Amino acid sequence: MANITILGSGGFGLSLALTAHRSGHAVKVWSKFSDELEAIRRDGEHKQKLPGVPIPAEIELTDSMNCINGSDLVVFGIPSRFVRDTVRLAAPYINSSMIVVNTGKGLEEGSLKTLSQVFLEELPENISLVTLTGPSHAEEVGRGVPTTIVAASDNGSAAAKVQELLSSQTLRIYLSSDVIGCEVGGALKNIIALCAGICDGLGCGDNTKAALMTRGMNEITNLGLAMGGKRDTFSGLSGVGDLIVTCCSMHSRNRRAGILIGEGMDPEEAVNMVGTVEGYYCCHAAWKLACKLGVTMPITEQLHNILFEGGDVKDALSALMSRPRKHEWEPFD
Secondary structure, three states, X not given: OXXXXXXXXXXXXXXXXXXXXXXXXEEEEXXXXXXXXXXXXXXXXXXXXXXXXXXXXXXEEEOOHHHHOOOOEEEEOOOHHHHHHXXXXXXXXXXXXXXXEEOXXXXXXXXXXXXXXXXXHHOOOOOEEEEEEOOOOHHHHOOOOOEEEEEEOOOHHHHHHHHHHHOOOOEEEEEEOOHHHHHXXXXXXXXXXXXXXXXXXXXXXXXXXXXXXXXXXXXXXXXXXXXXXXXXXXXXHHHXXXXXXXXHOOOOHHHHHXXXXXXXXXXXXXXXXXXXXXXXXXXXXXXXXXXXXXXXXHHHHHXXXXXXXXXXXXXXXXXXXXXXXXXXXXXXX
16 A cells, blocks of 8 residues: 555546545545635535545545655646646655656746656656656546556656556556657647637537647647657557547537637637636647747647637638648658
């Protein structure tokens, strides 16, 4: 039995807490929102994020960072834009005997860094860091629906330990050493999922979405390669696997927000209505990074125009369809 602390009482953090608890581990869940924790205690579930999924009383809920003390695994289930601040709060309690796990998917807007780079800047030296990513809606992980994900790390033994401790009959974990590739796939698929929702809101068909996902995967791969990722990673769970589930499911907040935007709602209003929409925040950073690295990303460019420059969704679709003719496999163009 291991001592596992989950930082973040959102849907995915709680779903991992449930998975670990079912495997016999001692689990604590931290949140800075004491009212949210009290509601979970009162209702026996998180009515907004995991409705109908019981949270056992044996899972300790706390708003004190002291909960990290004595942990074997410290899992961060924090939205990407709040990761750095939360890591800074947790850092004094973390030591080299612990394995730190990040489940966030995004890029830091100001620095354009991946989340693992943010963690390594803020944590003490010699910390074992693992990125957990892949196609995994919290609503299904929490209910024990069979799911496969990836544990990526430069430290193979740390990743294997995470695989050992968090794997179960319903959660299968594969290993990867390509941290950059896994992170880029997990972050940028949210951008394409927003676009997929916009297509749905416009009333486009299956052909459109298939084209969008395929060409979107090409953009993700090209940026990932420019950042040092490995091509094979993008055809795996953290690449095309995560893209499929996020573009096609109504569990996806990115897709749901995109539908509202495609139907004519102001992007900021749509994001506020749906909740945490990682693609909205990632789009600006990804576009700046693409410009910096000289990677052409026409889908991301058009979404950036829609979200932040008042662009029209129908004009964006027309612009993509009327781009110069080219070979399918021309890189970076």
